[in-house]
Amino acid sequence: MSEIKVITNMLKVNEEINVQNRRMLTEKGVYTINLMSAPGAGKTSILEKLISRLKGDLRIAVVEGDLYTTKDAQRIEAHGVPVVQINTEGACHLDASLIKDAIDSLNLNEIDLLIIENIGNLVCPAEFEVGEDIKVMVSSTTEGNDKPLKYPLMYEKSSAIILNKIDLTEFTNFDKQEFYKDVKSINADAVVFETSCTKDSGIDEFCLWVKNKIDENKAKGC
Amino acid sequence: MSEIKVITNMLKVNEEINVQNRRMLTEKGVYTINLMSAPGAGKTSILEKLISRLKGDLRIAVVEGDLYTTKDAQRIEAHGVPVVQINTEGACHLDASLIKDAIDSLNLNEIDLLIIENIGNLVCPAEFEVGEDIKVMVSSTTEGNDKPLKYPLMYEKSSAIILNKIDLTEFTNFDKQEFYKDVKSINADAVVFETSCTKDSGIDEFCLWVKNKIDENKAKGC
Numbered sequence: 001m002s003e004i005k006v007i008t009n010m011l012k013v014n015e016e017i018n019v020q021n022r023r024m025l026t027e028k029g030v031y032t033i034n035l036m037s038a039p040g041a042g043k044t045s046i047l048e049k050l051i052s053r054l055k056g057d058l059r060i061a062v063v064e065g066d067l068y069t070t071k072d073a074q075r076i077e078a079h080g081v082p083v084v085q086i087n088t089e090g091a092c093h094l095d096a097s098l099i100k101d102a103i104d105s106l107n108l109n110e111i112d113l114l115i116i117e118n119i120g121n122l123v124c125p126a127e128f129e130v131g132e133d134i135k136v137m138v139s140s141t142t143e144g145n146d147k148p149l150k151y152p153l154m155y156e157k158s159s160a161i162i163l164n165k166i167d168l169t170e171f172t173n174f175d176k177q178e179f180y181k182d183v184k185s186i187n188a189d190a191v192v193f194e195t196s197c198t199k200d201s202g203i204d205e206f207c208l209w210v211k212n213k214i215d216e217n218k219a220k221g222c
Numbered sequence: 223m224s225e226i227k228v229i230t231n232m233l234k235v236n237e238e239i240n241v242q243n244r245r246m247l248t249e250k251g252v253y254t255i256n257l258m259s260a261p262g263a264g265k266t267s268i269l270e271k272l273i274s275r276l277k278g279d280l281r282i283a284v285v286e287g288d289l290y291t292t293k294d295a296q297r298i299e300a301h302g303v304p305v306v307q308i309n310t311e312g313a314c315h316l317d318a319s320l321i322k323d324a325i326d327s328l329n330l331n332e333i334d335l336l337i338i339e340n341i342g343n344l345v346c347p348a349e350f351e352v353g354e355d356i357k358v359m360v361s362s363t364t365e366g367n368d369k370p371l372k373y374p375l376m377y378e379k380s381s382a383i384i385l386n387k388i389d390l391t392e393f394t395n396f397d398k399q400e401f402y403k404d405v406k407s408i409n410a411d412a413v414v415f416e417t418s419c420t421k422d423s424g425i426d427e428f429c430l431w432v433k434n435k436i437d438e439n440k441a442k443g444c
Contacts, residue, residue, distance in 0.1 A: 006228045039260040039344045039373065040365025067345065069371050090375065092314065092345035120372070121345055122261045123289065123314035142364035142387065143262025149291050150342070151261065153312065165364065168393055171420075198393075 014128055017096035021103060021131025028108035031214045032116065034130055036154055037138035038147075039120030042164040044072045045197035046138055046206070047115060051079045053207045058112040058214070063102045065094045065119045072117060082106060093124035099131055113214060122147065126154035133217065134159040141165045141174040148182040155183055159213075160191045162206060167196040236350055239318035243325060243353025250330035253436045254338065256354035258376055260369075261342030263362040264386040266294045267419035268428070269337060273301045275429045280334040280436070285324045287316040287341050294339060304328060315346035321353050335436060344369065348376035355439065356381040363391045367401040374408050381435075382413045384428060389418040 025032050037043050051060055061082040064073040073085040084102040086094060099116060106114075116132065118125040126135070137158040139147060142165050148155045155161065161183060169176070183190060191209060195202035247254050259265050273282055283304040286295040295307040306324040308316060321338060328336075338354065340347040348357070359380040361369060364387050370377045377383065383405060391398070405412060413431060417424035 038262065038342070039369055040362075066372055068374060069368075071368055071372065090345075090349075092343070119345070120260070121314070121343055123312075123341070123343055124346070127312075140262075140364070142362070142390065146291075146293055147261055150288055150293065152290060168364065168390060171390055171393065173420075 011127075014096045017100055018129040018131050021096055021100055022133075024103065025108065025114065025131055025133075028111070029218075030108050030111045030114050031217055032114045032132045033210070034116050034118060034125075034132035034135045035138070036118045036125045036135060036158070037120060038122045038140075038143055041120070041138040041140040041143065042162075042195075042197055043117050043120070043138050044075055046162060046164065046195065046203070047117060048075060048079060049197055049200070049203045050115075050207055050210065051076070051081055053203065054113070054211065055079065055081060057211070059110055060113045060115065061106055061111045063094075063099065063114065063116045065098075065117055067091070067119065082111075088119060092119055092121050093128055094118050094130055095128045096130045103131070113210070122151040122154055126157050134213065136160045136162065138162045138164050139179075141169045141172055144172070145175045145179040145182070148179065148186055152186050155186045155190070158187065158190055160193060160206070160209060161187075162202075163192055163194045165196060165198075166194045166202065167199045233349075236318045239322055240351040240353050243318055243322055244355075246325065247330065247336065247353055247355075250333070251440075252330050252333045252336050253439055254336045254354045255432070256338050256340060256347075256352055256357045257360070258340045258347045258357060258380070259342060259360035260344045260362075260365055263342070263360040263365065264384075264417075264419055265339050265342070265360050266297055268360055268384060268386065268417065268425070269339060270297060270301060271419055271422070271425045272337075272429055272432065273298070273303055275425065276335070276433065277301065277303060279433070281332055282335045282337065283328055283333045285316075285321065285336065285338045287320075287339055289313070289341065304333070310341060314341055314343050315350055316340050316352055317350045318352045325353070335432070344373040344376055348379050356435065358382045358384065360384045360386050361401075362387040363394055363396040366394070367397045367404070370401065370404040370408055377405055377408045377412070380409065380412055382415060382428070382431060383409075384424075385414055385416045387418060387420075388416045388424065389421045
């Protein structure tokens with residue numbers, strides 16, 4: 001019995017279900033974002049802001065991943081969009097099989113944009129595709145500017161990187177120049193948005209980018 | 223081939239090496255702390271402050287865990303204490319086997335206090351004992367007060383919880399009362415220290431507590 005063989009097998013099974021999820025979501029015209037970050041970087045706050053701005057134009061649904069509690073799902077539900085809570089009971093990431101169960105419980109005919117809020121963890125969520133069109137990550141100034149090089153996979157795989165809590169920069173030793181240099185060295189194509197949920201800044205730019213991604217996708221006939 | 227069987231097996235092997243590490247460290251009179259947190263909560267900063275204060279009284283050594291880079295080990299090395307860097311190359315936690323290799327490369331006869339800085343991750347590090355006497359975790363106000371209930375295992379297993387970045391509380395919606403209530407519900411025995419590395423506050427209290435733990439341990443003949 002080999003551990004490596006089991007891990008390879010887990011990733012293979014995940015990849016098969018990822019492809020099925022992706023096909024199903026694409027067929028139904030659902031654009032899907034896998035939203036990732038460290039704990040407390042501000043995923044749910046960004047999501048609340050995005051829903052408030054875009055729910056008039058787009059039919060949005062959310063899958064909330066947490067080890068325990070339904071705290072985030074309750075916050076999202078208050079914005080009047082469909083939300084499915086996944087509790088992993090201790091597991092450190094969402095996988096394609098969990099997302100399959102979640103999308104089976106949603107009416108995909110009535111969704112334009114599905115956002116999957118992953119477990120707060122800078123490592124494991126980046127290793128598992130779950131059926132998404134793109135990955136977006138939230139980094140925050142209070143975590144320090146050294147995170148891209150220390151946790152490169154998530155930065156590498158994200159189409160957009162939201163640098164949140166930008167209003168707190170002055171109270172930290174966060175070096176913006178170093179951050180951008182390191183991000184560029186890992187992923188030159190990523191778009192970076194500087195946001196503050198407290199000050200409500202930078203969110204419009206991110207929402208416009210999301211809307212454009214959906215329009216481009218539709219124009220391609222996906 | 224069963225995945226559950228492999229995971230059970232991994233934990234069993236880890237537990238065997240944990241016991242060996244623990245025995246070795248105890249025999250040599252090395253008090254060992256497993257220091258854990260989310261990415262960017264301030265483990266390395268706390269460690270730098272602790273070393274500056276205690277290195278006159280205690281012979282300190284550090285094991286630095288990171289996926290990639292030697293950034294943190296370089297910061298610790300500048301304080302003139304022995305440090306061993308472990309790069310997990312993508313893995314999300316330290317395990318007993320990695321720590322065995324690290325302690326084999328240290329002269330345990332010349333160490334009173336060994337601090338193992340784990341991977342920045344609120345989930346997986348709490349599941350693997352590595353030979354430590356106690357676990358200490360760093361939480362930070364900028365992560366939000368909802369983390370204890372969302373990631374209970376680390377809070378449950380820690381003898382001390384350092385609430386860092388206390389100077390930034392006023393710029394966040396961190397609810398201290400809720401935080402203490404939730405911590406108490408998970409782990410009524412944990413000691414909580416409020417610290418700010420920027421303002422250099424609360425660190426003396428934590429260092430005194432560490433020193434007392436070591437003294438108590440010696441008095442017990444461990």
